[in-house]
Amino acid sequence: MSASIYEYPVARIDGAQTTLADYRGQVLLLVNVASKCGLTPQYAGLQALYETYRDRGFVVAGFPANEFGAQEPGSNDEISQFCQTNFGVTFPMFAKIVVKGAGIHPLYSELIRTPPGGDIQWNFEKFLVDREGNVTRFAPTVTPTDPGLIAAIEKALGPA
Numbered sequence: 001m002s003a004s005i006y007e008y009p010v011a012r013i014d015g016a017q018t019t020l021a022d023y024r025g026q027v028l029l030l031v032n033v034a035s036k037c038g039l040t041p042q043y044a045g046l047q048a049l050y051e052t053y054r055d056r057g058f059v060v061a062g063f064p065a066n067e068f069g070a071q072e073p074g075s076n077d078e079i080s081q082f083c084q085t086n087f088g089v090t091f092p093m094f095a096k097i098v099v100k101g102a103g104i105h106p107l108y109s110e111l112i113r114t115p116p117g118g119d120i121q122w123n124f125e126k127f128l129v130d131r132e133g134n135v136t137r138f139a140p141t142v143t144p145t146d147p148g149l150i151a152a153i154e155k156a157l158g159p160a
Helices: 042-056 076-087 106-111 147-157
Strands: 027-033 058-064 126-129 135-138
Touching: 027 042, 027 106, 027 147, 042 058, 042 076, 042 147, 058 076, 126 147, 135 147
Parallel strands: 027 058
Antiparallel strands: 027 126, 126 135
């Protein structure tokens, strides 16, 4: 994966414009999220991962998207409030973006090249970006407590 994922303009959920450059050199887990999905309870696990590993340079980044069954219909303010109220989310959340099809955000155009390649399959697809910018892709059904995901995070973080 090229370093370009750090350069694409994105907006924080509060509307502030930024890039992922602030996270260069850290381990990132980028997740397209939704509030009204059967997988929405994964927010709790994502928050737990963030709390467990953030002091070692790990960041979860949530990107709300509404491409799958219109399961993220709310405004950015509504999404932010939902995440904080229901799951105590403190990891960085970004403004709603398009992750599949017409109007796909350039960040996700880059991410979907990660093997096996192809479109995002559903909400809560995960992309683990190591400190060098290498990406590993995990299916939406891979939960935050999955031993394979946890092992990949720990490997990317290196020794404690």
